[in-house]
Amino acid sequence: MGAAQPKGVHMSVLRSLSRALVAAAFGLALAAPVEARTLRWSASGDPNTLDPHSQNLGTVTMILGQVYEALIHRGQNLRLEPGLATAWRTVEPTRWRFELRRGVKFHDGADFTADDVVFSIGRARQPTSNYGIYVNTIDRVEKVDDFTVDIVTKAPDPILPNKIATVFMMDQGWAERNSATRPQNTRDREEMHTVRNTNGTGPFRMQTREPDVRTVLVRNQAWWGWANPAHNSNLTEILYRPISSDATRIAALLSGEVDFVLDPPPQDIARLRGNNAVRVVEGPEVRTIFFVMDVDRAELLYSDVKGRNPFKDIRVRRALYHAIDINAIQRVVMRGLSVPTGTLFPPQVNGHAVEEDVRLPHDPAAARRLLAEAGYPNGFEVTLDCPNNRYINDEQVCQAVVAMWARIGVRARLNAMPLQTYFPKIQRRDSSLYMMGWGVPTLDALYSFQGLIASRDSPVGGGASSWNFGGYSNAEVDRLVGMMVSETDQAKRNAAIRQALRLYREDVPQIPLHHQVIPWAVRSNVQITHMANNQPDMRWTRID
């Protein structure tokens, strides 16, 4: 007995040990793919939500774009390619038919079907959605069979596929189980399941999400698209870490702590170019930076002008515009990495007109004269809201402009903040004067006019997804935007765009600054394709 007991213990320990070993070996075999390849990626800001229809922001979509997919993808040159839909065509002028890909599964294992498409587009059309601009021409979405969907538009919509390429598909069942059938209300900082959790069909799945610290995506081996040789990524894991300090971010890249910096500061580009361990991937961005003035309220917030709104006077808007020395900003703040502009969007966008891309000249004397004529000979005080981790050198540009305005007597107080507080603030319309950058994912003028210039409450305006927080409203512009929406004759439509661009130039609803030129920086063992929408696509990113 005395001898048997130890033996028994011994045996059982051995047995459990061997069981554990087998389990561990099995687990390892399952977990470890051929070879672990992690891309450590950094940029200045962190997504303020993971809800796929809540924030139409580049910082959000650049992460979600690896996890979720749209019916239509964009290729390396931004051309439309089959995504979750294999084909699409118009069966009637207002009816688009999408053939869905079969056998696609969400990350939780659910099947992707027509019901999910109907649900997702419906979700993007809800009032809390920020994606209305992509779906507001849609009248209804009809399921034809499990793998065919019809999208019926209110009027013929020639660029519907361009817009659909930006609407992510969710699983209806997952959303319903987690009470997330409508998008999160980011303005009010609502908490819900989709803020931190995802369930897409894309090439990577979310493994860890710690807001402002790190986000880990792992390869979805079951993704349908890996069969396509163009999707030659060898990444098994993506680690995203926001680093807001420019110097720290670049130091991390140089020391090999991160592999990819999306937004290297312009002042460091020269140094990065001279370093053999890193490579600068050049390319323009389809994004324009500008200032928006509140032209709607009777009295400005955060200003010393009481009883009236100086920005309602076009002379004041022109004065602020005349005061800006854009060439100095381009040379000193942007180190040449910007294209000064006088228009709403860059040349890559359909409808761009060179003759409308003309700035009001830098002329402080004229600016002071205009201010005096408008009744502000001594200027006035106003607060300029500005993000400090969203656009290239955003805060520095604002600082420079504040000094330029000071020279014509406009005392602008700079209120710079991180994007997590900045965007909810301006979306609450809690600002009189703010900086904005607008990328054009559809590569068509309508997107900019609808999102920024058309009256908020007009039928052609963006409605709840409008970013026209300055409240600009011009009936003639609205009429022209209406033509952009439904005119199918390209020549007539482009004429309407040109006319609207002229009004934009003459009426100064915004003060345009520049188009961003946005080089990316990678360690030299990373192969990545620069995308003009500034949305890195990991489907064809490799690390050696």
Added chain:
Amino acid sequence: MSAAPRSPGRLARLLDSDIAYSFLHSPVALPSALVALLCIGGALLAPWIAPHDPFDLAGLNLLDAFTPPVFMPEGRLGFLLGTDDQGRDLLSTIMHGARISLLVGFSAVLFAMTLGVAIGLLAGYVGGSLDAVLMRIADIKLTFPTILIALLIDGVVRAALPRELHDRVALPVVIFSIGFANWVQFARTVRGSTLVEKNKEYVQAARVIGLHPLRIMASHVLPNVLGPVLVIATLNLGFAILAEATLSFLGVGVPPTQPSLGTLIRIGNDFLFSGEWWITVFPGLALVTMVLSINLLGDWLRDALNPKLR
């Protein structure tokens, strides 16, 4: 007729004292006092003697930005130490920044001293359970790193107050958080000295004639325990300035519209890699010089006032 023996004047008496002798003959005291005086004087007089006004936005020219210091090939005489990313003259900005740093430093030390001396006196003189409680609180306080406490207070206030108020209260909050993080040293020292003093005859005499304990503490004990407090205050000034710079470097200190030395170092940090080293190095040097000279002065004062070291 011989001249009436004149009692020496105040100045003469001071010059004749041990302290003055030590000051004039110490290898560090005089130079460091001179440097500290230069820093403080430059900071205090900044609005009148600085070559430019860095807060006058209308006077800034973006095209002046990134001008290197005057001794470099592209340097310009108008900007001795060069300019920052917005075209501000660095020398003027440093002088104005040092003003904010000194303001925060002095105020924080004054606050810590007032709080610490009061608590120390009370604990030492009253003794008993009050002493035990106050000193245990001090012990607990000592287990936290001071910068952590300052960060904590700062963070809590920021979270509690609406954003619009932040800029207005930032300066008092920084002063409070640094001051609050530093009172223990004062309290400990004063308590120790008070314990010694309270058993001396003059205090007993005061007690016997029925003076109120508060009066005894304030006018009899306090003047006799102030010597070491002065030393700690000087040494603490250097620390408080550094703490403010740390907080501002982390972006939670004074508002960017009133840049202190720490803020300037943080701004310049973004340009370290791109070759514009002067934007961060000169404010850093200014900070080091100022704190070093004040600390050396404090060290000397400690030695000079310590009878055992004489």
